[in-house]
Amino acid sequence: MRNISLNEVIKNRKTVYPREFTGNEIPYETVTDILESALYAPTHRRTEPWFFRVYRNESKEKLCELINKIDDKKYPKIKLNKFIDKVNLSDTVVAVFMKRDKKESVPEWEEIAAVAMSVQNMWLTSYVNNVGSYWSTPSFKDEYAKLLNIDKNEKSLGFFFMGSYKHKIINKVREGIEMKVKWV
Numbered sequence: 302m303r304n305i306s307l308n309e310v311i312k313n314r315k316t317v318y319p320r321e322f323t324g325n326e327i328p329y330e331t332v333t334d335i336l337e338s339a340l341y342a343p344t345h346r347r348t349e350p351w352f353f354r355v356y357r358n359e360s361k362e363k364l365c366e367l368i369n370k371i372d373d374k375k376y377p378k379i380k381l382n383k384f385i386d387k388v389n390l391s392d393t394v395v396a397v398f399m400k401r402d403k404k405e406s407v408p409e410w411e412e413i414a415a416v417a418m419s420v421q422n423m424w425l426t427s428y429v430n431n432v433g434s435y436w437s438t439p440s441f442k443d444e445y446a447k448l449l450n451i452d453k454n455e456k457s458l459g460f461f462f463m464g465s466y467k468h469k470i471i472n473k474v475r476e477g478i479e480m481k482v483k484w485v
């Protein structure tokens with residue numbers, strides 16, 4: 302595990318695309334640690350609106366089978382095939398979902414925000430464990446969710462791809478604090 306400050310982790314975390322994955326296996330325990338970190342995101346009224354389906358090893362084929370069932374008149378085959386290529390290049394693909402509680406105790410956007418924070422937790426935990434990761438939110442994610450027959454209070458929020466990669470620090474370009482913060 303990389304031993305650096307939280308600030309450095311936040312600033313150096315980055316998207317690593319599946320084409321950059323080396324194909325080396327990520328230990329099961331590391332994948333579990335990454336998933337577990339997702340569960341500690343903040344959640345209004347403690348609804349814990351996240352849930353995940355993990356595709357690894359042979360079960361990646363199940364994800365590809367589902368994607369192959371998506372109507373290619375609605376979504377070009379080339380796009381679906383590109384997604385399948387990314388699945389095959391990855392060690393693990395985590396499908397990310399949001400589930401609202403029956404009472405809809407908090408607005409939907411808060412639940413989506415909470416799930417996004419759980420994804421950020423996974424992203425940061427991946428980074429410190431030398432795991433490359435990438436959040437993909439393809440336009441056909443709702444079609445994928447329909448094929449799973451998920452409940453109407455549930456929603457797909459895309460896929461978190463993970464793979465081993467060769468780490469190098471990049472110079473991340475972000476607008477500075479003076480552009481984004483107004484001190485009042």
Ligand SMILES: Cc1cc2nc3c(=O)[nH]c(=O)nc-3n(C[C@H](O)[C@H](O)[C@H](O)COP(=O)(O)O)c2cc1C
Nearest residue numbers: 314315316317318417435436437438439440459473
């Ligand atoms: C909600 C969300 C959805 C995203 N969906 C996609 C996506 O569908 N395809 C993609 O290439 N990147 C996607 N990304 C990743 C961004 O492209 C990436 O975070 C951005 O380029 C900044 O790079 P960094 O993660 O290295 O800082 C998504 C990021 C977020 C936060």
